[in-house]
Amino acid sequence: MVFFIIQIKPLKQNLYNVLKCFFEKLLYILTNFIIKIFIYLLELKLNFVRLLKVYVIKVILIFMMGSVFGSFLNVCIYRIPRNISIIFPSSFCPNCKKNIPFYYNIPIFGYFLLKGKCKYCKEKISFRYPVVEALSGIFAILCYHNWNSYIAFIHFLFISSLIVISYIDIDFQIIPDIISLPAILISILLSILVFNRDVLITLIATILGGGIFWLIGKLYELFAKKEGLGGGDVKLMAFFGAYLGIKSILFIIFVSSFLGTIYGLALIAFKGKKTSYAIPFGPFLSFGALLYLFYGEEIIKWYLKNL
Numbered sequence: 001m002v003f004f005i006i007q008i009k010p011l012k013q014n015l016y017n018v019l020k021c022f023f024e025k026l027l028y029i030l031t032n033f034i035i036k037i038f039i040y041l042l043e044l045k046l047n048f049v050r051l052l053k054v055y056v057i058k059v060i061l062i063f064m065m066g067s068v069f070g071s072f073l074n075v076c077i078y079r080i081p082r083n084i085s086i087i088f089p090s091s092f093c094p095n096c097k098k099n100i101p102f103y104y105n106i107p108i109f110g111y112f113l114l115k116g117k118c119k120y121c122k123e124k125i126s127f128r129y130p131v132v133e134a135l136s137g138i139f140a141i142l143c144y145h146n147w148n149s150y151i152a153f154i155h156f157l158f159i160s161s162l163i164v165i166s167y168i169d170i171d172f173q174i175i176p177d178i179i180s181l182p183a184i185l186i187s188i189l190l191s192i193l194v195f196n197r198d199v200l201i202t203l204i205a206t207i208l209g210g211g212i213f214w215l216i217g218k219l220y221e222l223f224a225k226k227e228g229l230g231g232g233d234v235k236l237m238a239f240f241g242a243y244l245g246i247k248s249i250l251f252i253i254f255v256s257s258f259l260g261t262i263y264g265l266a267l268i269a270f271k272g273k274k275t276s277y278a279i280p281f282g283p284f285l286s287f288g289a290l291l292y293l294f295y296g297e298e299i300i301k302w303y304l305k306n307l
C-alpha cells in the first residue's frame with residue numbers, strides 16, 4: 001500500500017509528461033504539415049510562373065521568326081510574278097526603286113516606323129506587308145502548337161506557299177508554274193517519305209486532285225461556253241492532293257466552292273458585279289486546304305457521325 005501511494009505521484013507526473021509530449025508532437029506535425037503545404041503551393045506557383053514565362057518567351061520568339069519569314073514571303077509575292085530574283089537585289093521601294101535600309105525591314109514594326117510611307121518618295125506602302133508578316137507569325141505559333149518539331153516546320157512551309165500563291169492569284173489571276181510544279185513534286189516525296197503514305201495512293205491523289213478540277217473546268221466550258229477555271233487551279237489541286245492526301249480532295253473542293261459562291265453572290269449583291277465577273281479561285285482553294293490541314297479529320301469524322 002505504501003508502495004502504491006509513493007508511486008502515484010510519479011505516475012501522475014508521467015501521465016502529464018506523456019500528454020504534453022503527445023500534444024507537442026501533434027503541434028509539431030501539424031505545423032510541419034502546414035509549412036510543407038505552403039512550400040508546395042509556393043513552389044507550384046513559382047513553377048507555374050516559370051513555365052508561363054518560358055512559354056511566353058517561346059511564343060514570342062516563334063512569332064518573330066515567323067514574321068521574319070513573312071517579310072521574305074512579301075518579297076516572293078512581289079517578285080515571282082514580275083520575274084525578279086527573290087535573292088538579289090535587297091529590298092527596294094516598288095515606286096522609286098531606292099533600297100530600303102535594313103532597320104526599316106524589321107517585320108511589322110518597320111511599316112509603322114515609316115508610318116506606311118516610303119522614306120524617300122513618300123509613296124504609300126501597301127498595308128498587306130505587315131498583314132502577311134503578322135499572318136506568318138501567327139501561323140508559325142499555330143504550327144508549333146499543333147505538331148511536333150520538324151512536322152510543324154514542314155506544315156509551316158506548306159502554309160507559307162499558300163499565302164504566296166493566294167496573294168499572287170489576287171494580284172495577277174495566275175498561279176505561277178514555278179511555284180506549283182516544284183510544289184507537286186516535293187509534296188509527292190514528302191507524302192511518301194515523311195508522312196508514310198502509300199506510293200500508289202499518293203500518285204492517285206495527285207492525279208485525282210488535278211483531274212477532278214480539270215473535268216469540272218471542262219464541263220463548265222462546255223455549258224457556259226467560256227473558260228471558268230484556270231490551269232493554275234488544276235495544278236494547285238494536284239499539289240493539295242499530293243500534300244494532304246486523297247481524303248482532302250472532295251473536302252477542299254466542297255469548302256472552296258461554297259465560300260467562292262458566297263463571295264461571288266456578295267459581289268453581285270453589294271458591288272453590282274456581273275455574273276461573268278471572274279474571281280481568283282486560288283485563295284478559296286487555299287483556305288479549304290488550310291482548314292483541312294488543321295481540322296479536316298475532325299470535321300469529316302463529325303460529318304460522318306451526324307449524317
Ligand SMILES: [Zn+2]
Binds near residue numbers: 093095119121123
Ligand atoms: Zn519610294
